[in-house]
Amino acid sequence: MVCSIDISEKPQLNNPILIEGLPGIGFVANIAALHLIKELKAKRFAQIFSSSFQDFAVTTPSGGAIAPTNELYYAKMENSANDLIIWFGNTQALTTFGQYELCGKILDIAQELGCQFVISIGGFKKDEAQPVPAIYSTATDQETMNQALDLGTKIMVGHVFGIAGLSVGLARIRNMKGFSLLVDTPGMNPDVNAARYALTTLGKFLKASFDLSRLEESGDEIKQTLESFGIIRSITEEKKKEEQQLRWFI
Numbered sequence: 383m384v385c386s387i388d389i390s391e392k393p394q395l396n397n398p399i400l401i402e403g404l405p406g407i408g409f410v411a412n413i414a415a416l417h418l419i420k421e422l423k424a425k426r427f428a429q430i431f432s433s434s435f436q437d438f439a440v441t442t443p444s445g446g447a448i449a450p451t452n453e454l455y456y457a458k459m460e461n462s463a464n465d466l467i468i469w470f471g472n473t474q475a476l477t478t479f480g481q482y483e484l485c486g487k488i489l490d491i492a493q494e495l496g497c498q499f500v501i502s503i504g505g506f507k508k509d510e511a512q513p514v515p516a517i518y519s520t521a522t523d524q525e526t527m528n529q530a531l532d533l534g535t536k537i538m539v540g541h542v543f544g545i546a547g548l549s550v551g552l553a554r555i556r557n558m559k560g561f562s563l564l565v566d567t568p569g570m571n572p573d574v575n576a577a578r579y580a581l582t583t584l585g586k587f588l589k590a591s592f593d594l595s596r597l598e599e600s601g602d603e604i605k606q607t608l609e610s611f612g613i614i615r616s617i618t619e620e621k622k623k624e625e626q627q628l629r630w631f632i
Contacts, residue, residue, distance in 0.1 A: 384433055385483050391427040392495070393456045395465040399499045400492045400560075401584070402469045402549050404452070407505030408567030409604055411546065413577035414503050414584070415470040417600040421593055424455035424468055428491060434480020435473050440610045448472075448610075452484065454491065462590045464499070467492055472607055474545055485548045489556060500553040500560030501587070503580050504546030505567040506538075515566035515576055517583055520547070522554035522561070530561040533583050538564055572608065574601035 403415020418424065435450035442448060452471030459465050469488055475481045492500070506518050518538035521527035531537070541547065546562055553560045563583055565576040578594055585592050 385480075385487055386431045387487060387491070388429045388431075389427065389491070390429075391425075393425075393427055395456060395458075395467070395495050395497075397463060398456070398465045398467045398492070398495055398497045399501060399588070400467045400469060400488070400497050400549075402500065402502040402545055404469065404471050404474050404545050405608070406474070406544055406546055407507050407569040408565070408571075408573035408576050409608065410505040410565050410567055410573055410576045410580055411503035412470070412604050413572055413574060413597070413601050414580045415468050416604060417577070417581065417594070417597055418457065418466070418468055418592070419455050419470060420600065421596070422457035422459075422466070424457040424466070426453050426455050428454040430454070430471070430484065430487065432475055432480055432484055434475035434477045434484070436476065452488075454488070456495075459588070459590060462588050464588060466588075467495065467497055481545065481548055482552075485545060485552055489549070489552060489558070493556065493558070498558050500549050500558055501584065502542075502546040502549045502560070502562040503584070504542070504544070504562060504564045505569055505573065505576060506564040507569045508566045509568065511568050511573070511575070512566045513575075515579055517566075517579060518564040519561045520550060520564075522550060522559045526559045526561050529587070530563075533586050535563065535583065538562065572601050572605045574598055577601065 430452040439447040450473040455468040519530035519535040567573040567576040
């Protein structure tokens with residue numbers, strides 16, 4: 383197996399937009415995507431497994447096993463011109479080849495369903511949390527960039543690593559359009575506030591209103607998943623090591 387896709391349904395969608403929501407800086411996209419899935423009652427129609435994912439499974443209290451995976455959900459949007467395809471998962475690929483393959487496979491499926499627009503969500507690393515975080519964008523073309531700027535975003539200068547950047551970059555090659563929403567975040571732990579601003583901005587673009595009253599629940603669920611995979615613990619331990627080293631210089 384390199385990248386295996388199990389498609390359980392091929393939904394009929396109206397001009398769908400792909401929303402990327404994999405783990406990244408501040409886990410902003412992950413929280414936002416999970417919340418959309420829950421609030422919109424989105425339905426899963428595909429699971430993706432890759433040999434570039436982590437090489438272990440997480441056990442459950444009942445003795446089950448949860449493998450690293452990505453999933454695609456769809457949501458019918460009654461009061462919007464666009465239905466949604468939501469790309470969610472508990473991991474990104476761990477190799478460059480795996481990232482390109484994973485992103486290419488997802489874009490293939492999205493295009494088959496009539497998708498021509500991609501929005502990636504992510505975090506932009508800052509040293510301290512901002513009460514009102516700035517949001518940065520990069521886009522496939524100038525017209526789309528102007529749409530993102532009209533939402534109150536700023537131009538992203540530099541590199542956008544991982545799927546958040548790759549999905550928009552590869553979309554351009556395929557003559558698709560799209561932009562990123564990268565929100566200020568310290569990046570150490572799941573940042574619910576950053577996810578809130580990402581969803582609010584996304585809602586403006588879609589001309590849709592999302593109920594964010596239970597966003598904290600989505601943040602807690604993501605945190606539990608990350609702890610089970612050892613991601614948050616490893617980050618915290620590295621931070622402690624750095625602090626211990628710095629003490630000798632104070």
